[in-house]
Amino acid sequence: MWADDASKIDMLAYRPYADLITEIAVSERMNPLTIGLFGNWGSGKSTLLNLIEEQTTSQSDKKIAVIKVNAWMFEGYEDAKTALMEAILQGMKENQSFIETSKARIKSLRDRVNWMAVGKTVLKQGVPLAITGLTGIPPIIMPNSSSFDSPEGIQKQIDQVTKFKEEYLKAQPEGNVIENIRGFREDFSFLIQESSVDNLIVLIDDLDRCNPDRIIDTLEAIKLFLSVPRTTFIIAMDENIISYSIKRKYPQLNDEGINVSSDYIEKIVQLPIKIAELAESDVKNYMLLLIAEMFLEENALNQLLEKLKVKGVFIKGEIISGTEILGIVQEEIEVNGSIYKTGITETEFEQQIQIFNSIGSIVASSLKGNPRQTKRFLNTFYIRKRLAEIQRIEFNLAILAKLMVLEYFDSDLFKELFQWQFEHSGKPLQLKTLEEQVLGEPKEGEPFNIEELSKNTTWTSDKMKRWLGTQPRLTDIDLSPYFYLAKDSVSERRLFSVNLNQEERKYINQICDLDINVSIRRKRIEKMLEMDEVTRNEVFKGVLEKYHQDEAQVETLVECHKLLPQYKSKIFDEFKNLDGKRIDLSKILLFQQLDTDSFTELKEYYIEKKNADRKLWELGGMK
Structure with a gap:
């Protein structure tokens, strides 16, 4: 199994990106600089940040301080700007790159940030006008009158606000907001210059998981307070989410036809680097390497990756074959002995590499170039594999994988195949026909009609032929x-909430088969009269759910109305709930099969209550 987080092993061939970004980040000529790593959800941004952190901390010729911040961890804080500034200052305090004399200045800046946050909180919560008069703090709104129900409560509030006034004014620099921002920037810049650090690199991850207001506040904190000489900010983010947040913050500019999101990002981010979506060949390679990671010891995995890089597989965009991986692994075994993790057998590894090698291309085409989706696919596969083993279910790993591929790239066809196998005791005749006909292996005397097999989906696309x-x-x-x-x-949540066994569900599917002869359907419906009342009611609920999923089942309900008198009232109510504008002549002709009184009542209901076309209903009602 694989954790749904950043990998510390470069299986995506991102090392060249990390090397380039590190080279730029540590360049004295380039800073201050903000780099944006733009990529979709699950594209590997966090993995790339890990590689950059590893590269920057290994610089031997320069003294680089690296601080990593997860923006999402501060989602619950009152103020995003001060939360980010506090996190960076705390990181600087803990970083060995800053000399001891820097600690006092860091503490001073942290105190300043803390009072910024306290001041904002107090102003937001407010204190009563009476205390304002006593302390001299400008009037603000009283938050809770219960605090002033007694002389002791009033005195407590006076003491607290007086203390705040003294401390706040002592900590606050003089001047307006612009001067305060300038003062913080100067102190922060002097702190870095005073230290022996050549460059402070701040890695910010998961910004795109935050709410829109917090995203904007964080970006503004970087621009206003923190972007000073010898600093480089590297922010991993989904550009679409950032753009949405900006447009939400400044909708009026959008109305003016200004591309506010693009202009805003350009002001914050000087160097945008976009992580390309993985090609199908990359996803297949990644999948096979994930399998190798699960089975091989770390040193052996690194050797495998190194030999593939030497061959130029990643640069050339070549597909790694299962045979190639097994060959390299065998070479390692010959040199180093067993390289498998505890409890892993060579046979098991070979089997699963071959399985995913055979289906890798079609799996890759379904996962939209996304490494995280690849991990989730494999995690689901191994969860199901283990469930089968625990319950001693006999199964074939290759069949499990092949069916999961269909489930991922077309859930509707997967559900349709489920219905087919359900109706034929696990062995769908329709699938047999598809394999014979679509793959060019028809049998004589077995005509093939795709329309009959599937009315709403297609099984004949190129992708399905591959599958x-x-x-x-x-x-x-x-x-x-x-x-x-x-x-x-x-x-199906609605159908499977009905208390039915497998045979009864199969029976419902047979009743609702619109391709069978009407007389056969009637005989099947009449068999419901032989059931006990509880079973009959549950089966009828199942038929109703089928109708709710497919309005064409109105034919089945008409037959049930005629043959099952105990359900006539419920069925009639279903007919009355139809959209009057969508009732055409074909439906009216179906309703004409009802008894005369029911048809007349339904006709009058639609004409009087839903303004239906009287002439159309009278035409359909002609004997």
């Missing part, structure tokens, strides 16, 4: 155990 052709073939395989493991993905 169908991927080994193993699924014809005559019992798929029910695999869908059991994936029941969280296939269960």
